[in-house]
């Protein structure tokens with residue numbers, strides 16, 4: 586479709602098109618939405634509405650399906666189901682007036698199923714909160730069962746509050762230098778405790794949130810990442826903040842530096858992201874259980890390689906934006922290191938075995954685990 590044809594498409598139509606790309610083609614919500622909004626011709630208010638509809642319907646997909654399925658006897662086709670989800674989300678979660686939600690959404694359905702969509706959405710609109718019954722917490726909170734189970738095993742009574750919090754949009758937290766960064770990430774950067782002129786290696790640095798926070802304090806930061814496209818993000822962020830960071834494309838499994846050449850090394854490792862699910866509406870539907878064990882194996886190797894970069898007496902800080910033990914405290918302490926159990930000076934950290942953990946509902950941040958080590962030999 587050319588730009589002229591897409592200009593001024595009403596908001597719900599744009600939202601539905603984006604949803605279909607996400608649901609049917611497996612497109613990433615954050616990648617699909619921007620270009621669609623740009624070519625939509627919609628004003629700012631409508632764009633915000635579309636964003637809320639797309640992210641919200643994606644996040645609450647399972648809950649919407651659970652509500653819809655009470656009123657259908659045979660499975661609707663994919664196109665019709667997408668419209669029903671969009672309608673149910675507006676009615677149950679977004680507080681859109683029932684008349685507008687139903688009438689404006691029904692018109693988006695394929696002609697042959699409009700009557701059916703109308704009937705189902707009217708029933709959904711009449712459901713009161715008291716009549717909402719859910720087959721499981723996974724359906725109510727709209728997560729795959731394995732994620733609910735994983736959180737229960739890892740967090741016990743904190744599982745449901747953590748999952749509930751991750752269904753809410755994150756607050757925007759801005760650092761003193763204007764960089765927008767979740768507070769829990771700021772706490773990890775602070776926990777490096779880098780002093781001016783110290784040499785610090787950030788092994789997995791892109792897009793540069795923690796590297797720039799550390800450099801702001803005057804440390805000499807080397808920021809690496811293995812993907813050149815992401816390395817450019819670190820360069821851009823460093824330039825915007827007028828910082829002098831040495832940015833390198835480098836595989837953290839084979840760091841291109843002499844051993845023992847840094848006072849502190851931060852390994853903010855690639856992880857399942859189970860603590861940061863509020864940031865990516867579709868992430869919960871993408872992550873698989875097997876990802877956790879694969880990532881844990883990679884993290885272990887990155888930890889060993891990173892440890893070699895630390896000078897005797899220096900610090901190694903390991904962090905992940907997930908809450909699982911397998912991706913954090915189950916990693917062996919690198920040879921020649923001891924755990925530093927001094928409580929971090931900044932942040933709402935809970936002790937978690939040899940490390941520290943932040944839960945999303947403690948201070949409205951992402952969930953995070955951090956372990957600090959010191960090189961003894």
Ligand SMILES: C[S@@+](CC[C@H](N)C(=O)[O-])C[C@H]1O[C@@H](n2cnc3c(N)ncnc32)[C@H](O)[C@@H]1O
Nearest residue numbers: 789790791792793794795810811836837853855
């Ligand atoms: C959690 S993100 C880092 C976020 C970053 N520290 C920040 O605060 O902005 C993990 C990063 O690890 C990078 N990564 C994954 N495998 C890597 C490897 N083998 N070597 C270096 N970087 C890697 C990914 O490209 C990704 O940018």
